[in-house]
Amino acid sequence: MITTIDFFDETTGTWQAVDAVYPIQFTQRLDRELDSGEFNSLGDDRKKAYSIIRIVIGDTADSADTFYFYANSSQKWQPSEVKQNGLRLVEPTKVLQGRFVDGLSVVQPITGTQKTLLEVVNRILAVTPLRVEGEEQEFVLTTDSEIVDILQNTSSPEFQWSSQTSLWEVLCDIGSYIDAIPRLTFNTTTNALNIITFDLVNQQKEQILELGYYGKLTF
Numbered sequence: 001m002i003t004t005i006d007f008f009d010e011t012t013g014t015w016q017a018v019d020a021v022y023p024i025q026f027t028q029r030l031d032r033e034l035d036s037g038e039f040n041s042l043g044d045d046r047k048k049a050y051s052i053i054r055i056v057i058g059d060t061a062d063s064a065d066t067f068y069f070y071a072n073s074s075q076k077w078q079p080s081e082v083k084q085n086g087l088r089l090v091e092p093t094k095v096l097q098g099r100f101v102d103g104l105s106v107v108q109p110i111t112g113t114q115k116t117l118l119e120v121v122n123r124i125l126a127v128t129p130l131r132v133e134g135e136e137q138e139f140v141l142t143t144d145s146e147i148v149d150i151l152q153n154t155s156s157p158e159f160q161w162s163s164q165t166s167l168w169e170v171l172c173d174i175g176s177y178i179d180a181i182p183r184l185t186f187n188t189t190t191n192a193l194n195i196i197t198f199d200l201v202n203q204q205k206e207q208i209l210e211l212g213y214y215g216k217l218t219f
Contacts, residue, residue, distance in 0.1 A: 038088045
């Protein structure tokens with residue numbers, strides 16, 4: 001099992017290894033609860049609030065999964081007078097809960113071309129949060145072909161969101177139509193946490209149905 005933990009050094013734009021002390025607690029969720037975790041490291045190197053942490057877990061480098069977190073650290077003295085840094089981790093998707101849409105609705109035409117979920121997501125990200133002319137868009141949709149194709153090939157239902165609806169709630173509503181949970185992840189091109197993607201949570205069920213190994217209840 002490969003486990004590496006790094007933090008992103010914004011000054012140099014590079015990933016730096018963190019000497020973590022086992023055990024490392026890590027919880028991955030495939031629902032509306034966010035991933036979380038915590039671990040300890042020894043030394044004077046206390047990370048600033050909301051440092052970006054990367055955890056890579058896998059049996060081999062080719063099969064490893066990568067997870068990104070924001071970290072808040074606390075520091076305390078050990079009996080040996082060695083400082084211990086405790087880092088609590090929260091999935092960066094938490095940021096989406098603090099961004100609110102400015103009241104949006106999706107209405108499909110009675111006749112003609114239907115809007116797809118891809119068009120709806122791109123439109124929402126283009127205007128959320130509102131910004132002045134010249135400012136860059138804060139979030140962008142993933143270029144993952146699997147996610148893009150699913151959104152492109154799914155006709156959007158009609159939606160109505162108030163100005164008190166968070167971007168997280170909006171994307172969860174959209175994701176529910178493709179059995180997916182929205183995530184905010186790291187952009188390796190811009191070195192920022194600004195890519196919106198979706199975790200497909202129903203793939204295992206589809207594989208079982210294709211094999212025919214399932215039961216059916218009738219009443």
